[in-house]
Amino acid sequence: MSIELNHTIVQAEDKKASARFLADILGLEVGPQYGPFIPVEIPNGVTLDYYEGDGDPLVSQHYAFMVSDGEFDAIFSRIKERGLTYWADPYHTRKNEINTNDGGRGLYWDDPNGHKLEIITKPYGAGDA
CATH class of the missing domain: 3.30.720.120 (Signal recognition particle alu RNA binding heterodimer, srp9/1)
Structure with a gap:
């Protein structure tokens, strides 16, 4: 297995x-x-x-999702429709931008608990191949 x-x-x-x-x-x-x-x-x-949880304080986590170009467009549209802030980088310095890392597209946004969510269309390092 x-x-x-x-x-x-x-x-x-x-x-x-x-x-x-x-x-x-x-x-x-x-x-x-x-x-x-x-x-x-x-x-x-x-x-x-x-x-x-069991009363423990929330600890922010990071969840990244690999998506197709079409899925990226649909998800990005829903993020914008909801007026959510998004960033091109995990440090939240490039507000309301997307990135084009490794020849793809990516962005980050937060969920209501402060978890960091990410969508990317190419895996990290794909541009190096």
Whole structure:
């Protein structure tokens, strides 16, 4: 059996709202609650399982999604429609810009919990090949 990432847990203040936020932006569905988790399944079968935690403070995480050019356009459109701030870089210095790293396009935005979300159309280092 090959090793594959199956799921990761994403801590949230409001798991339902946070799962809905990601699903709506990426054009995905929110799955039914499973135990204490609300899952959002990514097309490669990995789920992000939203969880409200055990009272621990939220720690910002980073989640990057590889998308096609068409998906990038659709996601970018939804980000702009919602009036969300986005950046071309992970340090949030290039506000309301996209990047063209490695011959693709990419951008970053924050979810309601302060998690850093990213979409890219080319993997890092693709321009070096």
